Amino acid sequence: DQQVKQNSPSLSVQEGRISILNCDYTNSMFDYFLWYKKYPAEGPTFLISISSIKDKNEDGRFTVFLNKSAKHLSLHIVPSQPGDSAVYFCAASSYSGGGADGLTFGKGTHLIIQP
């Protein structure tokens, strides 16, 4: 049973436009969410995170939005650049137990930025 779902395996966006990647989760215990970017043959690179006490977090061109009632988060990249072409993973965790536990990942969305 997938607790973190990324329903779009791929997304194609024109350079300079906004890229919106979506993620849904089912476990209401999740309270910390992260986005990672991954190139082939490399490890995931941390992009941005958000705690459940917030509904938005921004870092440069990247913004993450969290809708707890819908159990949905999204990553906005604006403007999109060719170097943004990669696989993007949504991940979630629960810190309610007082310690850091393993992340639950979605299957990823392959973002392709077209010139």
Next chain:
Amino acid sequence: NAGVMQNPRHLVRRRGQEARLRCSPMKGHSHVYWYRQLPEEGLKFMVYLQKENIIDESGMPKERFSAEFPKEGPSILRIQQVVRGDSAAYFCASSPRSTGQPQHFGDGTRLSIL
């Protein structure tokens, strides 16, 4: 290089052999995590360790797999009597003491079983 270091990057084993994967966390990080990624899949959590302690091994297969993080030296993921289904990319991540901090990943070990 202050990042998470994994070695080897590629490992080839024959069925029945043992595989040992190593991970050195980022400086100052005392939490280590191991994940496995199968083709076309996301990363799956395997085990979470702190120095000399296994905190959560709920994602580890019950047989043939073990992990350690000794007081000195890197964390080791050991797979005994490997089978074809163990072929995957294995990633290690580390994080600092405090909660709410992101995990930072190494570049992984690609394990191939002949």
